[in-house]
Amino acid sequence: MINKLCIIGVGLIGGSLARALRAAGHVREVSGYGRSIANLQLAVELGVIDRVEVSLADAARLADVIVLAVPVGGMAEILQQLAPLLTDQVIVTDVGSVKGAVVAAARAALGARFPHFVPGHPIAGREQSGVAASVPDLFRHRRVILTPGTETDSTALARVRTMWEAAGAETIELTAEDHDRILSVSSHLPQMLATCLMDMVVRHDDHRAILDCAAGGFRDVTRIAGSDPVMWRDICLTNRDAMVNALRQYHVELRDLISAVEKGDGEWLLDTFTRAKHARDALNRNK
Numbered sequence: 001m002i003n004k005l006c007i008i009g010v011g012l013i014g015g016s017l018a019r020a021l022r023a024a025g026h027v028r029e030v031s032g033y034g035r036s037i038a039n040l041q042l043a044v045e046l047g048v049i050d051r052v053e054v055s056l057a058d059a060a061r062l063a064d065v066i067v068l069a070v071p072v073g074g075m076a077e078i079l080q081q082l083a084p085l086l087t088d089q090v091i092v093t094d095v096g097s098v099k100g101a102v103v104a105a106a107r108a109a110l111g112a113r114f115p116h117f118v119p120g121h122p123i124a125g126r127e128q129s130g131v132a133a134s135v136p137d138l139f140r141h142r143r144v145i146l147t148p149g150t151e152t153d154s155t156a157l158a159r160v161r162t163m164w165e166a167a168g169a170e171t172i173e174l175t176a177e178d179h180d181r182i183l184s185v186s187s188h189l190p191q192m193l194a195t196c197l198m199d200m201v202v203r204h205d206d207h208r209a210i211l212d213c214a215a216g217g218f219r220d221v222t223r224i225a226g227s228d229p230v231m232w233r234d235i236c237l238t239n240r241d242a243m244v245n246a247l248r249q250y251h252v253e254l255r256d257l258i259s260a261v262e263k264g265d266g267e268w269l270l271d272t273f274t275r276a277k278h279a280r281d282a283l284n285r286n287k
């Protein structure tokens with residue numbers, strides 16, 4: 001049970017976590033801190049948080065657990081501001097989509113309190129953002145990747161693990177480096193492809209006709225292009241090396257595909273479509 005939870009950045013993910021923990025009876029009081037007072041007031045009206053904190057000092061005071069749920073690019077500054085305000089008991093965790101950069105920022109900012117920082121990333125989300133889009137079951141049966149290091153305090157880790165389990169999720173652990181490499185392919189690359197396709201089509205001479213003729217496939221593939229631009233800019237800027245590797249790998253695949261289409265290499269095309277179909281069918285079966 002968490003006595004006082006403080007969410008910094010009460011949007012889709014922070015709001016959904018607050019809702020899930022309230023629904024599970026795992027938290028006594030939830031406060032929120034953020035940039036937009038109107039958004040925080042909406043969070044109170046929606047019953048997501050109990051109170052709005054007007055300063056980080058108030059937010060940090062008496063909190064047992066502080067969850068950083070702002071875009072990755074904003075984490076370092078908040079960690080620096082939080083560092084001198086933290087009491088000995090408080091655990092800080094985050095939900096950022098990139099882990100290496102957030103862990104480095106926490107290490108630099110928190111000093112002796114760094115072991116009480118537990119990095120995390122829920123593998124759940126949607127293309128809408130903001131507290132109005134938050135739901136209590138966003139994390140149910142979803143995975144949350146925790147990326148503790150050797151210094152991470154085992155009690156802090158256990159509390160964060162229990163918090164996510166109370167929200168309905170299953171937790172797994174990876175190193176921050178493995179997380180960023182794996183997610184660059186499983187999450188960041190699909191977003192880049194959806195964004196590129198949507199952006200290419202909208203700038204195409206025939207874009208009206210193309211969109212008029214777009215069927216389910218186009219909608220499925222481009223759905224996540226509607227995600228928050230700030231979040232994705234920050235992910236690109238903070239997971240640069242892994243993302244460039246993933247994009248280069250995909251570039252090679254595209255180059256081979258172009259060459260097969262150009263040459264009319266039916267055997268290569270059939271092999272590739274068949275291999276991908278089997279892999280996709282297996283993913284459906286294992287869902």
Ligand code: NAD
Pocket residue numbers: 008009010011012013014033034035036039069070071072074078095096097098121122123124125126127128129130131228231
């Ligand atoms: P969101 O836009 O819905 O919410 C972010 C909130 O943080 C907003 O209320 C915003 O006002 C506030 N905020 C932004 N910058 C701030 C700052 N500097 N100081 C204080 N408050 C600030 O975004 P979200 O989708 O909830 O994403 C939050 C975090 O969760 C990001 O780090 C993102 O990488 C991660 N994440 C997102 C998803 C997803 O699908 N959306 C999934 C997993 C993890």
